[in-house]
Amino acid sequence: MTAGPEEVPCLLMRGGTSKGAYFLADDLPADPAARDDLLLRVMGSPDERQIDGLGGAHPLTSKVAVVSPSRDPRADVDYLFLQVALDKPEVMGRQNCGNILAGVGPFAVERGLVVAGEERTSVRIRMVNTGDLATATFPTPGGGVDYTGDAEISGVPGTAAPVLIEFPPGAGKLLPTGNIRDVIDGVPVTCVDNGMPTVLIAAASLDVTGYESPRDLEEDAALAGRLRTIRSAAGALMGLGDVSDATVPKLTLLAPPRHGGAVTTRTFIPVRCHTAIGVLGAAGVAAGLRLDGGVGAEIATLDDAGDLVRIEHPTGFLDIESSLDTTADGLPSARRTAVVRTARKIFDGTVFPRSAGTAPIPPRPRGGRR
Numbered sequence: 001m002t003a004g005p006e007e008v009p010c011l012l013m014r015g016g017t018s019k020g021a022y023f024l025a026d027d028l029p030a031d032p033a034a035r036d037d038l039l040l041r042v043m044g045s046p047d048e049r050q051i052d053g054l055g056g057a058h059p060l061t062s063k064v065a066v067v068s069p070s071r072d073p074r075a076d077v078d079y080l081f082l083q084v085a086l087d088k089p090e091v092m093g094r095q096n097c098g099n100i101l102a103g104v105g106p107f108a109v110e111r112g113l114v115v116a117g118e119e120r121t122s123v124r125i126r127m128v129n130t131g132d133l134a135t136a137t138f139p140t141p142g143g144g145v146d147y148t149g150d151a152e153i154s155g156v157p158g159t160a161a162p163v164l165i166e167f168p169p170g171a172g173k174l175l176p177t178g179n180i181r182d183v184i185d186g187v188p189v190t191c192v193d194n195g196m197p198t199v200l201i202a203a204a205s206l207d208v209t210g211y212e213s214p215r216d217l218e219e220d221a222a223l224a225g226r227l228r229t230i231r232s233a234a235g236a237l238m239g240l241g242d243v244s245d246a247t248v249p250k251l252t253l254l255a256p257p258r259h260g261g262a263v264t265t266r267t268f269i270p271v272r273c274h275t276a277i278g279v280l281g282a283a284g285v286a287a288g289l290r291l292d293g294g295v296g297a298e299i300a301t302l303d304d305a306g307d308l309v310r311i312e313h314p315t316g317f318l319d320i321e322s323s324l325d326t327t328a329d330g331l332p333s334a335r336r337t338a339v340v341r342t343a344r345k346i347f348d349g350t351v352f353p354r355s356a357g358t359a360p361i362p363p364r365p366r367g368g369r370r
């Protein structure tokens with residue numbers, strides 16, 4: 001049976017600490033509006049519980065990857081990341097996702113876009129949202145993806161095969177405002193972009209410790225108000241325009257490490273507080289900590305001897321390799337960023353979206369919560 005537009009081949013995959021529905025671009029409508037309408041019905045949005053779809057009722061589990069062969073000679077596949085909102089009929093493509101990225105290489109092999117090597121396979125990926133590149137390397141013994149292994153990442157129970165993700169130099173413009181430090185609403189911030197626009201803020205400058213639980217931080221209305229003000233001004237300074245409906249920039253609160261790492265983080269994505277930290281968000285934090293005069297430099301404990309930065313977050317830590325360079329005009333830029341994630345195929349089959357024209361009653365507005 002050939003799947004029609006309302007019966008869509010879909011692979012559900014955990015990528016790092018996120019979960020998403022992975023599609024071949026050819027299996028989705030080419031028209032972006034029709035595609036987004038279909039994806040809302042696939043994921044069960046808008047509905048905070050996403051009860052009638054694949055979404056997991058949290059931004060970290062309401063994600064989509066659209067993968068196709070790449071025309072870019074530097075890449076094997078193109079990966080478009082789409083964030084499906086919970087509380088409004090919106091599918092957003094302004095940000096990338098480094099966790100869902102972890103599943104793209106295995107998915108490309110599963111779908112025959114890339115021929116697996118005998119032992120391991122490297123897939124060169126163009127991230128359509130930003131135009132940046134990444135290479136994912138993972139085990140393929142005997143020519144098939146092996147998801148089992150002993151790599152452990154905080155925020156995911158158990159172990160799985162490692163997926164090494166490497167980013168070439170210069171992904172993103174490291175200092176989008178042109179400054180290592182800006183002051184917004186009386187609060188010093190460092191705005192970075194190492195693949196994800198992120199605003200670094202000392203937790204103490206917002207009268208929190210930075211060790212609170214994500215839930216406690218989400219319930220702090222005064223903090224939410226201050227973060228909204230800072231984000232809106234930072235978005236404009238970073239050249240992102242009006243960000244009130246965008247998922248970027250993210251905001252990361254920094255505090256001194258408590259478990260031997262470099263720094264403690266609490267990241268707003270941008271309204272809900274992440275239970276861990278995004279991969280590209282972490283890439284920005286790691287690079288930002290190395291900037292002399294940045295808000296992170298005075299908080300972090302860095303190992304001068306190596307590139308490894310251990311970023312503490314609410315459910316453990318994320319280790320990331322990060323080194324900086326200086327451009328010809330004297331500006332800092334990312335030299336190398338690399339991270340190990342894991343991914344797992346959860347389900348491969350056909351998804352049956354909610355029928356077109358059966359949108360649920362829109363939820364009460366909650367200030368664009370995401």
Ligand code: NQM
Pocket residue numbers: 017018059060096097098099100196250269277278279280281282
């Ligand atoms: O920063 C959440 C996640 C992400 C994004 C978010 C991500 C990244 O953890 O690369 O992975 O920031 O919305 O999945």
